[in-house]
Amino acid sequence: MGEQRSSQWYAGTDRNAYIHRAWMRRGLPAHAFDGRPHIAIANTASDLTPCNAHLNEVARSVEHGVHEAGGIPLNLPVVSLGETLVRPTAMLWRNMAAMATEEMLRANPVDGVVLLGGCDKTIPALLMAAASVDLPAVVVPGGPMLTGTFRGQPLGCGTDVWRLSEEVRAGTLSQEEFTRSESSMIRSRGHCNTMGTASTMAIVAEALGMVPPGLAGTPAADSRLLEGAHDAGRLAVEMVAAGRRPSDVLTRASFLNAIVALAAVGGSTNAVVHLLAIAGRLGVELTQDDFDRTGAGVPLLVDLQPAGRFLMEDLHRAGGLSAVLREVQDLLDPDAITVTGRPFVEHLDEARIWDAEVIRTREKPLQDHAGIAVLYGNLAPSGAVIKPAAASEHLLRHRGRAVVFDSIEDMHARIDDPGLDVDADSVLVLRGCGPKGYPGMPEVANLPLPAKLLREGVRDMVRICDGRMSGTAYGTVVLHVTPEAAAGGPLALVRTGDMIVLDVGERRLDVDVPAEELAARAPDPATVAAYAAPSRGWERLYVQTVGQANTGADLDFLVGSSGDAVSRESH
Numbered sequence: 363m364g365e366q367r368s369s370q371w372y373a374g375t376d377r378n379a380y381i382h383r384a385w386m387r388r389g390l391p392a393h394a395f396d397g398r399p400h401i402a403i404a405n406t407a408s409d410l411t412p413c414n415a416h417l418n419e420v421a422r423s424v425e426h427g428v429h430e431a432g433g434i435p436l437n438l439p440v441v442s443l444g445e446t447l448v449r450p451t452a453m454l455w456r457n458m459a460a461m462a463t464e465e466m467l468r469a470n471p472v473d474g475v476v477l478l479g480g481c482d483k484t485i486p487a488l489l490m491a492a493a494s495v496d497l498p499a500v501v502v503p504g505g506p507m508l509t510g511t512f513r514g515q516p517l518g519c520g521t522d523v524w525r526l527s528e529e530v531r532a533g534t535l536s537q538e539e540f541t542r543s544e545s546s547m548i549r550s551r552g553h554c555n556t557m558g559t560a561s562t563m564a565i566v567a568e569a570l571g572m573v574p575p576g577l578a579g580t581p582a583a584d585s586r587l588l589e590g591a592h593d594a595g596r597l598a599v600e601m602v603a604a605g606r607r608p609s610d611v612l613t614r615a616s617f618l619n620a621i622v623a624l625a626a627v628g629g630s631t632n633a634v635v636h637l638l639a640i641a642g643r644l645g646v647e648l649t650q651d652d653f654d655r656t657g658a659g660v661p662l663l664v665d666l667q668p669a670g671r672f673l674m675e676d677l678h679r680a681g682g683l684s685a686v687l688r689e690v691q692d693l694l695d696p697d698a699i700t701v702t703g704r705p706f707v708e709h710l711d712e713a714r715i716w717d718a719e720v721i722r723t724r725e726k727p728l729q730d731h732a733g734i735a736v737l738y739g740n741l742a743p744s745g746a747v748i749k750p751a752a753a754s755e756h757l758l759r760h761r762g763r764a765v766v767f768d769s770i771e772d773m774h775a776r777i778d779d780p781g782l783d784v785d786a787d788s789v790l791v792l793r794g795c796g797p798k799g800y801p802g803m804p805e806v807a808n809l810p811l812p813a814k815l816l817r818e819g820v821r822d823m824v825r826i827c828d829g830r831m832s833g834t835a836y837g838t839v840v841l842h843v844t845p846e847a848a849a850g851g852p853l854a855l856v857r858t859g860d861m862i863v864l865d866v867g868e869r870r871l872d873v874d875v876p877a878e879e880l881a882a883r884a885p886d887p888a889t890v891a892a893y894a895a896p897s898r899g900w901e902r903l904y905v906q907t908v909g910q911a912n913t914g915a916d917l918d919f920l921v922g923s924s925g926d927a928v929s930r931e932s933h
Contacts, residue, residue, distance in 0.1 A: 365397065366397055367497070372395040372471060400472050401595070404475050424502065427595020429595075433474075438470070441463065445481050452482060452483045456486060457908070460490035463491035468924070475497055476502060477489070477502065479504065500597055503564035504553060505587050507548060508582075509676075518668070521668040524832075556667040558834035562833050565623060565629065569616075569624075569706075574701065575700055579677055604703060606703055611699055617637060619694050626664065626689070627677075628664055634911075636914070642921045649912075651745075654736040661724065661730050665721075668835060685714060690724065728751075734747050736869065737864075740852060742851075744910060745844055747841060748866060754822040762861070762862055765783070765789070765790050768794055769889075770794070773809055786820045789825070790823055795829030805831050806827065808835040828847055849910060854890075
């Protein structure tokens with residue numbers, strides 16, 4: 363295998379080498395230090411990240427594969443973020459998880475790494491870390507849960523939470539029935555079974571080339587996931603021998619391929635901010651406009667919730683990502699490679715669609731143009747995004763009166779007030795939810811509709827926010843508005859009653875207020891006070907250094923790669 367990076371710790375006869383070997387001799391034999399590659403298993407398993415709780419079992423399969431290939435597997439628990447539990451938002455700690463993982467990989471005697479993630483922020487954080495430290499790395503996604511049913515109907519995790527909760531507020535579903543559905547929603551181990559952020563990032567990671575071809579989307583309870591994990595362990599050893607690093611795989615070509623995949627599967631808008639952050643760690647040229655330029659003409663081929671009918675288990679049996687991308691192979695860059703070292707497009711030749719209802723052919727797409735649209739205008743000088751595939755077509759060009767909420771607390775306090783001056787044509791504006799303002803950019807942009815309108819049968823309205831929205835959510839939601847209100851963006855100047863103009867076809871988002879009047883306005887002092895920086899800890903560091911959504915919302919001092927070199931000994 364040649365000399366390994368880990369030999370810097372273990373080789374030799376001096377006191378430091380003795381210490382390093384001796385403390386690891388708790389089950390490791392002497393030949394573990396003879397130049398065999400040491401493979402870390404960056405494991406985000408946690409009981410408090412329910413979607414990742416099964417990853418210890420997956421890690422054992424990785425260990426077997428590493429052993430079989432002649433390597434030394436080493437479990438490395440890393441920061442785990444559970445989307446459903448942590449407050450105020452998991453996004454607040456994505457960068458921290460990435461930084462901590464990067465530093466542990468660099469600081470320890472490891473030659474390569476297998477990255478185990480599942481829940482929304484874990485795969486992005488792991489990829490950001492891997493890009494920064496640039497050791498040979500391969501991703502094993504934890505996989506989606508199996509489909510649960512309620513009253514004979516399949517349940518889309520996340521998507522049906524939003525739908526059913528709105529029906530309760532509309533008075534068409536009882537609270538008792540809603541609570542009964544709770545035990546049916548999560549049928550098995552694994553992450554959300556819709557095309558939410560977790561599923562999207564697993565698929566995007568494969569399209570980037572960082573997942574063994576064909577593995578992303580394998581259900582968590584499927585034994586083939588463990589087989590794939592075993593093979594990934596073997597592959598990690600091979601990658602160390604070949605010197606194949608993330609910087610070899612994660613090129614501009616691979617990012618553009620990921621954008622094609624994102625559009626073809628109807629993936630989450632969250633992929634925009636995550637892919638921008640990963641590219642920033644490597645210095646790869648990528649902007650939010652690339653998502654529009656590359657993805658706008660890509661057809662939506664996957665009929666999956668929230669943009670369609672089916673669920674991830676159906677996508678897997680229908681042929682998976684490979685079958686989808688075979689239909690748009692002409693749009694992919696043939697120069698991009700995968701962790702196997704071979705071209706990404708090479709493994710698509712044998713792919714087939716086994717259920718043309720779930721995966722449509724190029725000739726019969728769900729939508730002809732499904733990519734994420736990037737909007738500009740006097741309300742979003744640095745851009746905003748919208749997912750047309752999840753929006754109502756009649757609202758994609760709309761003019762309506764703004765109803766403004768200054769914070770998530772303000773929205774919760776007033777949204778169901780019978781006296782709220784709102785109608786179906788109104789535009790709901792929620793601010794104070796960007797990276798700095800919340801802090802952490804939560805998934806609140808798909809704010810609930812006013813109860814009085816729900817009772818009238820309204821099920822969608824234009825909503826505008828500087829925060830994010832869950833990939834499992836749906837609706838005509840403009841999000842990632844930049845600059846955010848807390849960073850001095852014009853969203854802070856909008857007043858209830860202003861006319862908002864949305865034109866997705868023209869890629870415009872404007873407030874119809876004369877420029878001189880808008881320039882003369884000042885944010886409400888109470889609103890400004892709500893954006894005060896936290897006094898201590900991670901939140902303070904985050905608010906002081908975080909970038910805006912249009913650049914990936916990474917911390918300014920983490921942009922760029924640092925490599926795997928460590929300059930000093932520990933003793």
